[in-house]
Amino acid sequence: MKSLKYILLVSFCMTLVCCNKFLDVQPKASISGENIIVDETSANAALNGVYSALRTYYSVDFQSIAYLSGDNIQWTGSQSQVQEFINHQVNAENATITSAWKGIYVAINRANQVIKNVEELGDDVIAESVRNRISGEAHFIRALAYFDLARTWGGVPLITQPTLEVKDNTGIPRSTVEETYELVLADLDLAESLLPETTNRFQATRKTVWALKARYYLYNKNWHEAENYATRLINDNANYELLKPYYAFFADGVTGTRESVFELFYNANELNPHRGQWQPQQNGGTRQWAPNNTFVNLVNDPAIGGSRSALVAKDNQNRWYGNLYYRSPATDPTYVIRIAELYFIRAEARAELGLLEEAQADLNAVRSRAGIANVTTSSLADLLIAIENERRLEFGLEAHRWFDLVRTNRATSVLNITDPNKFLMPLPAEQLLVDDTLEQNPGY
Structure with a gap:
């Protein structure tokens, strides 16, 4: 340390x-x-x-x-x-x-x-x-x-x-x-x-706190509070909404749309290096991160991905690349919390509380925005899987998928991880070397 x-x-x-x-x-x-x-x-x-x-x-x-x-x-x-x-x-x-x-x-x-x-x-x-x-x-x-x-x-x-x-x-x-x-x-x-209870998509307000509290309570399985705080944002439809089509929150250089609860802005003096990792060489990037074949097939299926197919594009070598970060210079925002996440949080919380119809309504609101058909199920297990699958596509190029699978104890079956110690990352070795008080996570 x-x-x-x-x-x-x-x-x-x-x-x-x-x-x-x-x-x-x-x-x-x-x-x-x-x-x-x-x-x-x-x-x-x-x-x-x-x-x-x-x-x-x-x-x-x-x-x-x-x-x-x-x-x-x-x-x-x-x-x-x-x-x-x-x-x-x-x-x-x-x-x-x-x-x-x-x-x-x-x-x-x-x-x-x-x-x-x-x-x-x-x-x-x-x-x-x-x-x-x-x-x-x-x-x-x-x-x-x-x-x-x-x-x-x-x-x-x-x-x-x-x-x-x-x-x-x-x-x-x-x-x-x-x-x-x-x-x-x-x-x-x-x-x-x-x-203050104001709306600011780039700086924290009381509403931003409510959004992070909804996520916090979801991770800690307090379903009532997760539903409560998510509802506060969803009901504020004067300031937040699911924009249609899906790509309306990021396409054409827009920032701070009604989709966004909290996003981090960048400018020409403080660039967001995401762009270079995702964009192909023809656009001045390295394409070192790229959507894999499974994700490409899912997002391009009209019945599954709908308008979320805008997340991917092909380069001049016929290779797929991620297109959420595309601006030049690299001033793309980082989307920390979007209103879609609050719908998913409430859907999952309501499902866990036994409110399956209400949970389906929240899930289908996000699906409808993407231009795909509603989900109907009477099974809690099926509904939770449907929410998981929808989150995978909705946040395909955002920082959610790994954490979602870990917090729901689904990483073992989905990712074939046999050692549960790998659900946490190792503490940096150099920190352990300079401070013997720190203990490494098990399995490392």
Whole structure:
């Protein structure tokens, strides 16, 4: 963890340097907070740094764990460490694992810094409503970061104070996955109390918190609360809706549509490298990630994929490629939460609660948007499989499939994983080398 803490320290300072045109003061070598976050302007600049860290870890490394570990994507490159995810034999030395872990903790450290320093600002330098908003957004991002850590690695070290020196936080043991999720919920509860109930598709609001709470409760099998929070977004049809056709939320360069609950934006100065991984050489990419034959056949079947066939296209060599990320320059958003996910969450929760007709209605709302026929079944097991299959196509090029199969205990039968230890990723080897308090996940 020493190397991680150093990276966190340097990263936060570099962020403040990059944002110094928004600051009235120069950043110091230490990130103690003294003369760094001193007013509303510098607090907002620091919050921008938290979002920047979130965009960074959601751009390639973290999402590629979800893409490649599922069964929709193939790797066309030559790096064996990438193929490890597809083979479900990931090594602790894997560079993607290391980069994702570090990137998430960078976001956490920046959020910790904002939370601590903003709460210390007096009413004479920042309005209470502004302080609450900034703190609430930082708590939301920290909650999302720990949620992503928990579903990828299980229990992790819980760090809630800023890293001030290289030696800080060394020796903190891993918490249990239950304790990690408890922190997620505590942060979401606090964010919910601090943030306004407004609609903003690029920054956290109370509605964004509700959406992540719906996902949180789904993962933790609290069906009543999952249904409750999903309903809050679905019923807000003045601001959120399933756009028709399916590709209306991403085609033609659009951003921030009514489909989107929370998406991460990029621009010409902060590009999203997703595009280069998906697009073929004729479009200036490498096509190292590509839809596999099974996914291509499913999404191109009019009765199964419907309008979701827009997710794939053919290049000049007659090869299929993913086309969710296509813009030039590479300013494609990352779609963290879409309203379609809330329909699926409510459908699954209602099915588990025995409300099969209501669950089918939610599932069929998404199917109708894709232009395919309704599903009718009186079996809970069949309905849950139908929801699983629909999620596979709806989020075919988004970071859901692997986590869906793991949380529903379906990874063994669908992916033929015989060792349940492989449902969690290994902790990065370099972290274990520098901090003997950390323990590796079983099986690695």
